[in-house]
Amino acid sequence: MHGMEITWLTQASFAFDCKGKRVVVDPYLSNIATANHGMTRIAEFPLSMDELKPDFIFCTHDHVDHLDPEGLPQIAEAYPDCVFIGPQSVVAHYRKLGIEPSRIQELIAGESRSLGPFTLTATQAVHSDYYAVGLIVQTLENCVYLSGDTLSFKTLGEHVKQLAQTELDIVLICINGRLGNMTLDEAVNMVGELQPRLAIPMHYGLFAENTVDPQPFVEKCKALGVAAQTLTPGASLRLNPRPGEVESKIKHEGSKDTKLRVL
Numbered sequence: 294m295h296g297m298e299i300t301w302l303t304q305a306s307f308a309f310d311c312k313g314k315r316v317v318v319d320p321y322l323s324n325i326a327t328a329n330h331g332m333t334r335i336a337e338f339p340l341s342m343d344e345l346k347p348d349f350i351f352c353t354h355d356h357v358d359h360l361d362p363e364g365l366p367q368i369a370e371a372y373p374d375c376v377f378i379g380p381q382s383v384v385a386h387y388r389k390l391g392i393e394p395s396r397i398q399e400l401i402a403g404e405s406r407s408l409g410p411f412t413l414t415a416t417q418a419v420h421s422d423y424y425a426v427g428l429i430v431q432t433l434e435n436c437v438y439l440s441g442d443t444l445s446f447k448t449l450g451e452h453v454k455q456l457a458q459t460e461l462d463i464v465l466i467c468i469n470g471r472l473g474n475m476t477l478d479e480a481v482n483m484v485g486e487l488q489p490r491l492a493i494p495m496h497y498g499l500f501a502e503n504t505v506d507p508q509p510f511v512e513k514c515k516a517l518g519v520a521a522q523t524l525t526p527g528a529s530l531r532l533n534p535r536p537g538e539v540e541s542k543i544k545h546e547g548s549k550d551t552k553l554r555v556l
Contacts (some may be wrong), residue, residue, distance in 0.1 A: 295422050295436040296311075296434055296435060296440060296532040296533050297310065297311045297430070297432050297434070297437065297462075297467075297531075297532045298310040298460075298529055298530065298531045298532070299321065299437065299463065299530045299532070300339075300484075300527065300528070300529040300530075301493075301495065301524040301525070301526060301527070301528055301529075302317070302320060302321075302338060302340065302526065302527070302552060303321065303336050303337075303339065303418055303498065303499045303526045304319065304321055304359075304496055304499040305318070305319045305353065305358075305359060305439070305441060305442065305465075305496050306319040306320050306321055306338075306359075306496075307439065307465060307495075307497055308340075308345075308347075309317075309430050309437070310476050311317075311409075311410040311411060311432045311435075311465070312409065312410040312432075314348045314349075314401070314408075314409040314410055314411065315346055315347050315348050315349070315493075316347070316348070316349045316350075316351060316394075316408070316411055316413070316430065317345065317347040317349070317350050317351070317456070318350075318351045318352070318353065318428060318439060319351075319353055319359040319360070319441075320338070320345070320347075320350065320361060320364060320365075320368070321338065321358045321359070321364065321499070322338050322342075322360045322361055322363070322367070322368075323362075323363035323364045325357050325361065325362065325363050326357050326358055326547050327423065327498065329357070330357075332500040332501075332503070333500060333501040334499065334500060334501075335498065335500065335501050335504070336498050336499050336526050337498065337526070338397060339526040339527030340470070340527070341508035342367065342368070342371050343346075343371075345368065345371075345372075346372070347359030347368065347372055347375050348374070348375060348376070348408075348409065348437060349375065349376050349377075349378060349408050349411075350365070350368060350375060350376070350377045350378065351378045351379060351400075351413060351428060351491055352365075352377075352378075352379040352383045352387075353379070353380075353383075353418070353425060353426055353427065353428060353432065353439075353441035354379075354382060354383060354418070354420060354421050354422040354424065354426065354441065354442060354444065355382040355383055355385075355386050355424070356421075356422060356442070357491040358384055358499065358500075359441075359442065360386055361473060362386070362390060362479060365387070365390055365392070366390050366391065366392070369390075369391075369396070371491065376396055376397075376408070377392050377396055377397050377398070377400060377484060378398045378399075378400050378406070378408075378413070379399070379400065379426075380400065380401050380402070380415060380425065380426045381399065381401060381424045382422050382423070382424040382425075383423075383424070384397055384398075384399045387466070391426065395418045399424075399439045400413060400415045400518070401415055401424070402415045402416060402417045402426050403415065403416075403417070403456070403497055405456075410432050410433070411430060411431065411432060412429075412430075412431040412432075413428060413429070413430060413431075414428070414429040414431070414456050414457075415427070415428060415453060416428065416429060416438070416441075416442075416449075416453055416456060417448075417449065417452050418440070418441050418442065418443035419443050419444045419446050419473075420441075420442045420443055420444065420470055420473045420474075421472075421473045421479045421538075422442075425441060425442055425443065426441060427439055427440045427441040427443060427453070428441060429453065429456055431459075432459070434532070435462045435532045436457050436459050436460065436461055436462055437461070437462055437463045437464075437465065438453050438457065438463070438464050438465065438466075438473065438487065438489070439465045439495075440464070440465065440466045440467050440475075440483075440495075441475070442472075442474050442496065443467065443471060443473075443474065443475065444473060444474065444475055444479075445475040445476075445479035445480075445482070445483060450483055450486035453542070455489060459487075460488075460490070461488070461489035461490070462488055462489060462490050462491065462532055463489055463490065463492070463493060463532070464483075464484055464487055464489040464491075464492045464493070465493050465495050465528070466480045466483060466484065466492065466493070466494060467480065467494075467495060467496035468480045468494040468495070468496060468497060468505055468507060468510050469496045469497050469503055469504065469505050470505065471503050472503060474496060475508075477494075477505060477509060477510050477513075478513070480494065481510060481513040481514055481517070483491060483506065484514050484517065484521070485514075485519065486521055487523055488518065488519065490520065491519075491520045491521065491522070491530075492510075492512045492514045492519050492520070492521040493508040493509070493521070493522060493523070493524060494521075494523060498526075507535050508523070511523060
């Protein structure tokens, strides 16, 4: 049995590892948002290109902090076997970037695709990119929901539960409340509806102009009886495949790895 390992790569970007395969979602490597939109970056991407090692790239929608038009061609060149996946707007941009059509796969809301040990299922999202999606990442042992960028809407929780068809180990959810994303309180309400074993806030801490304190999210989730914690960029969670048990393995350069059993 093989538990999934999840690494936060800033903003809404995560790496999912299982059985020697890696899915990387929404990697933002460049500084194009600073150059083109004046956003002040306050956290660096925690992995080098050599460390990234993606087998699959999934971009949830066509905004530069999720689909990096400077970083993705570099990834495509460095990893010629990597497959690039996403909804309609993302696929169209992949093609504009010159990624070979044979390396591109479309996945729209409600559809699933098996990729090595993973099953990826795109979920509905309501965002300024009409084709934006969230993502359910499943293995035989674990199930994780990543909201992507989305507003809160009435049917989202039931939609995710119907697609997952199993208990959620972790919910990774946007909390910044700006530019088409649910607020921190709306994110807490969604966690309460989904009842995962662990809730982790994301989409904060990358740009000074678009961030929020995540600690109230953690405290409010715990008040609902849902375990919650924050991550730092480059930190990883290792999910034990045995039911009811999740280990958090926080990696800090220059310090010993620490393990906290969350559930």
